[in-house]
Amino acid sequence: MAKNPPFILVDGSSYLFRAFHALPPLTNSKGEPTGATVGVINMLRKLIADYRPTHIAVVFDAPGKTFRDDLYPAYKAHRPPMPDELRTQIEPTLDIIRAMGLPLLIVDGVEADDVIGTLARQATEQGVETLVSTGDKDMAQLVNAHVTLINTMTDTLMDEAGVNEKFGVRPDQIIDFLALTGDSVDNIPGVPKCGPKTAAKWLGEFDTLDTLMARADEVKGKIGDSLRASLDMLPLSRTLTTIKTDVPLEQGPADLQPHDGDPAALRRHYERIESRRLLASLDDEAAAPAEDPP
Secondary structure, eight states, X not given: OOSSOOEEEEEHHHHHHHHHHHSOOOBOTTOOBOHHHHHHHHHHHHHHHHHOXXXXXXXXXXXXXXXXXXXXXXXXXXXXXXXXXXXXXXXXXXXXXXXXXXXXXXXXXXXXXXXHHHHHHHHHHTTOOEEEEOOOGGGGGGOSSSEEEEETTTTEEEOHHHHHHHHSSOGGGHHHHHHHHOBTTTTBOOOTTOOHHHHHHXXXXXXXHHHHHHTGGGOOHHHHHHHHHTTTTHHHHHHHHOOOSOOOOSOOGGGOOOOOOOHHHXXXXXXXXXXXXXXXXXXXXXXXXXXXXX
16 A cells, blocks of 8 residues: 555445444343444544544445346345344444544445445546455455555455455456356356356456357356356346446545544443443543644
8 A cells, every 4th residue: 555544435334234243242231232333433443543544435325225226126135134233233333433523425326335436436547545445345346556455354455466366357357257156145146156266267268258258159068058048147247246436426535534523422422332442442532642644
């Protein structure tokens, strides 16, 4: 990463979901679940402490359907409903993020990925180094010379070389890679029995999905039959896995600056979730001398 603080884009929905499933189920004295909220806030605090960004946005999915549901009604249809124990933690988490003074973006009709993709593209066009904080493999398609992924839960970075090492393809091939493998969690059809190794092999040989489809007769065996039987659905799968980079937004990268926040509101929120560690951090910050901005 560059020496200057990067522009940070946080996939809030991804982290809330992962924190809920990965961390112990915490509750306050009223029995209200708090573990996912605490996990996300601790992650954000660490990210800010490590990088001290001058520009940042935390992005969450909006409730309701997106354009992908309109394109393919079966999209994510296999997912069970969000547990109430997670749903009730969304608003408290958003309230704390606002009180921290962090720009929060929720855009109807698209997913958080699409908002992040749009801002990452804008930042790239401006030559701004960007760090996308996510655990979502689909985001690998956004990686370029200016965009790096960070999985804050494992504290690992993924640049262009890292994408190739993990998936066996270039970042600009990730969309085609995901279209071929499909996604059972999101109910995106791919080529049956085409796993990551086969998808990477095909893209290594044919370079693009379009070329592979045009030359599908060259792929032999049962997997070739499976590919040819999937040709009609592959363009849809590619569309579903493509992160939009042209979402109309009211704010661009230069507008997304954190402000001082509301310590009194933060204290009220931390008291409600009964996090002694977060309350202690407020006291420590109040007692610490002010630092010069990065």
